[in-house]
Amino acid sequence: MGIINFSRKIELVLSFISALLIASQCGSQYLFSAYSTSIAEKLGFNSVQINTIGSSANYGVFLFTPLFGYLVDHCSSRLIPMIASFTIFTGYFCMAMTYQGYFKSKSVILCALYMFLTGLASSSAYLAALSTIVTNFKSYRGIALGAPVALFGSTAFIFSQINSLVFKGDTYHFLLFVAISTGSIIFMGTINQRDDNERVPLLPSEQQRKQQRRNEEPDIGGWELFQDLEAITIGSTKLLMAGVGLMYINNVGTIIKTLYLSTHDDDAKEIQKFQNLHVALISISSCLGRISVGLMSDLAKYNYNVGRIWFLLAACWYIFIGQMLVGFIITDLSKLWIGTILIGFGYGNTFGIITTITSEWFGSKRFGINM
Helix, strand or coil, X not given: CHHHHHHHHHHHHHHHHHHHHHHCCCCHHHHHHHCHHHHHHHHCCCHHHHHHHHHHHHHHHHCCHHHHHHHHHHCCCCHHHHHHHHXXXXXXXXXXXXXXXXXXXXXXXXXXXXXXXXXXXXXXXXXXXXXXXXXXXXXXXXXXXXXXXXXXXXXXXXXXXXXXHHHCCCHHHHHHHHHHHHHHHHHHHCCCCCCHHHCCCCCCCHHHHHHHHHCCCCCCCCHHXXXXXXXXXXXXXXXXXXHHHHHHHHHHHHHHHHHHHCCCCCCHHHHHHHHHHHHHHHHHHHHHHHHHHHHHHHHHHHHHCCCCHHHHHHHHHHHHHHHHHHHHHCCCHHHHHHHHHHHHHHHHHHHHHHHHHHHHHHCCCCHHHHC
């Protein structure tokens, strides 16, 4: 019996590591500002067109989340991220081919479709990773979910640093690298992916039944979720905060270029350095926001009986202050980092705490579709 339990623990540890691998590659859409101006200049896109292309990845992430959530809740924990690994590779590979001119068409619609595919893949793989962890961990979910959520936020930082140190503005080879690395690592993460619900005792003892009753959690989903005031409030907050955060994340490259050109002559390499820096700052602060809110909310809940909702309110304030600084006070590129860090930290806080709140308030059975 001890050997079986040990074997099961090993499986769960490997499954957790696999979920972390998958999550670490699912935030690549936040990298767009690091190469957006290069694409715009090479393919002749104006600011509206390049913003449309960048936003397409976010549409892929958010618009189909309910569908992917349903599939994640009802399909094998390996199938969804496995398909996603091929999809994300296809999206970035096609964008690289278009950028380099190997694909003759330079259509805005096609480029938007390629980025849309990367968003679809990121959303589905990320939900599969989170759903696996929610199923396997019944307590201290703030910390358990904080790790993959933080890695999701660190994706852009890792790739932006690689772009600065290795590719040095070579957008074509950088996009190829992103395509290969995201696709292959997500695929490798599916090898040990496993839901704990896939293995349950056939004849549970009376003690196990009592423990199960004590550990019962809410199961709210479907139309019932839309009639729940708390769910509506959380969903509305997530929508508003995500929109405000993404607005800055997708446009920080353009903001940097505008501020730079207001005081300097055009220097593509210098602008690229600032863009990579701010993408890295957003990624690091978002990562810290995601993992810290999980840890702090767990400590506050279990040691001081402080509700997690207060951490969501704090996240709103971080983003509000950051947006006010960028919009009305900061006019110097050298001070833009203050707003970038505040917005990135608040954005990370928002997604970190809402993920945990969703799993606890509405249950893990329909966690995927609820997200």
